Amino acid sequence: MTRDLFARHRAVLPDWLALYYEDPLEITHGEGRHVWDAAGNKYLDFFGGILTTMTAHALPEVTKAVAEQAGRIVHSSTLYLNRPMVELAERVAQLSGIPDARVFFTTSGTEANDTALLLATAYRRSNAILAMRNSYHGRSFSAVGITGNRGWSPTSLSPLQTLYVHGGVRTRGPYAHLDDRDFTDACVADLKDLLGHTRAPAALIAEPVQGVGGFTSPPDGLYAAFREVLHERGILWISDEVQTGWGRTGDHFWGWQAHGRNGPPDIVTFAKGIGNGMSIGGVVARAEIMNCLDANSISTFGGTQVTMAAGLANLNHLLEHDLQGNARRVGGLLIERLRAVAAQVPHVREVRGRGLMIGVELARPGTDEADPEAASTVLEEARAGGLLVGKGGGHSTSVLRVAPPMSLTVAEAEEGAAILERALRSI
Known part of the structure; x- marks a missing residue:
């Protein structure tokens, strides 16, 4: 079903309309900090539709x-x-x-x-x-x-x-x-x-x-x-x-x-x-x-x-609900967790950011040379593990962008960090 949709997408939409993943993802619904694809797979969403789903998916008040x-x-x-x-x-x-x-x-x-x-x-x-x-x-x-x-x-x-x-x-x-x-x-x-x-x-x-x-x-x-x-x-x-x-x-x-x-x-x-x-x-x-x-x-x-x-x-x-305060507290825990992981992964050049706006920059080990292939590998591995993150960066797309909904819980931050750690170690 998704492959058929991908073929239809390519037939009528511009070539420059980028899609993530070698096997593109169709997201059908979401709740809280999670989304589901057309095959029924559940993902922890650490990108929120490019920082757009700010509070939560399907927030009842909205x-x-x-x-x-x-x-x-x-x-x-x-x-x-x-x-x-x-x-x-x-x-x-x-x-x-x-x-x-x-x-x-x-x-x-x-x-x-x-x-x-x-x-x-x-x-x-x-x-x-x-x-x-x-x-x-x-x-x-x-x-x-x-x-x-x-x-x-x-x-x-x-x-x-x-x-x-x-x-x-x-x-x-x-x-x-x-x-x-x-x-x-x-x-x-x-x-x-x-x-x-x-x-x-x-x-x-x-x-x-x-x-x-x-x-x-x-x-x-x-x-x-x-x-x-x-x-x-x-x-x-x-x-x-x-x-x-x-x-x-x-x-x-x-x-x-x-x-x-x-x-x-x-x-x-x-x-x-x-x-x-x-x-x-x-x-x-x-x-x-x-x-x-x-x-x-x-x-x-x-x-x-x-x-x-x-x-x-x-x-x-x-x-x-003081989601700004939550972004400060949970984001602070998440960035420190990712920095601890990065210290053990030679491909990670830098973990930076503030609140729930965190970048993990990848480079060829021992250099400052951007490594977009490594970023693509991690993006795919994170998806396989049940986590969606973004990509960006001015020196090629070698930065993983982590920006979950601002209602992210501590437990979800730990879960996402663990999945991302496994994906980073897979490079």
């Missing part, structure tokens, strides 16, 4: 909210008043930390980042954008143009002039040998030098933890140091929180808060986990930035009633 709202009205567009959209916008604005915040809902993180770029370039009257090396911001024409990861940027054509900055990857590149303070100073000096050779850009867009890039991040405070340089020149800071938002990193509700000594960003983008599988993205910005557009605009499907109802129920559940 499925109930969706069903009740669908029974009333599913959609009317932003041309009409929409109570669930207003209610979720109020919550997001308050949680954002941005003063006088305005919220615009989209259907994806790609569209959210596209909107943020539109706002920044219109507000600053500049089409130059600063972006981080190894970054990923989506698959639209503008987002591809600022993505600093060759594997996810299929064209060099762009409506934007993109200038790439050092700092997103701590343990690779020309500054990797420096300690955290000197690393930050070197990256700030590089930023200043870059700005001395170009007209003032509109904004810097940066992921606090690079998602597709393999869960890499700079030392805490680097973007705060960047902010001082940017603020002097009126350049905006866009924090791409599509993967890091809503408490996944454990220590903070937003990833930018690890760099927040000078206040919040000018613009925050979000998506993925807030809908727990429903299609929600969005932008939060100060009113003067959000309102700078001098033309009409709507979003046909952004903020539709059924997705907003899901987002409200999901956010309430996350806050009421």
Whole structure:
């Protein structure tokens, strides 16, 4: 049955629409932190639909909210008043930390980042954008143009002039040998030098933890140091929180808060986990930035009633059950467990991350050379053992991405770590 579906997939869908596994997997249903395939096999899910199933599969509060709202009205567009959209916008604005915040809902993180770029370039009257090396911001024409990861940027054509900055990857590149303070100073000096050779850009867009890039991040405070340089020149800071938002990193509700000594960003983008599988993205910005557009605009499907109802129920559940605290506690145990395993597996170059956002980078033993074949082997072996994880990384896809739903229990963390240990030892 699955092989027939695979053949049909290949016959009608693009070749570049990637699938995991030599024998692709059809997931038919899920509950809690587990999913089942078409053959009835059960898996512990440590990837959550690319960090999208944030709280749990089939969370009763969310499925109930969706069903009740669908029974009333599913959609009317932003041309009409929409109570669930207003209610979720109020919550997001308050949680954002941005003063006088305005919220615009989209259907994806790609569209959210596209909107943020539109706002920044219109507000600053500049089409130059600063972006981080190894970054990923989506698959639209503008987002591809600022993505600093060759594997996810299929064209060099762009409506934007993109200038790439050092700092997103701590343990690779020309500054990797420096300690955290000197690393930050070197990256700030590089930023200043870059700005001395170009007209003032509109904004810097940066992921606090690079998602597709393999869960890499700079030392805490680097973007705060960047902010001082940017603020002097009126350049905006866009924090791409599509993967890091809503408490996944454990220590903070937003990833930018690890760099927040000078206040919040000018613009925050979000998506993925807030809908727990429903299609929600969005932008939060100060009113003067959000309102700078001098033309009409709507979003046909952004903020539709059924997705907003899901987002409200999901956010309430996350806050009421302190899933941020759970991500910190259980994620801390999981990362230490994986580091203990890594110390005994020569192929593991580094285990990094925070909260329930953990990367296991594989390299050829004794070198820094990425080993995507080893990562593929582990991915397959983990599946055979009943565990689903993701892949990523800027230096080929050699990083295992571990990002379970934030309700993960200690027992499930131990179970998943044991399966991953066996898979790593199989290389």
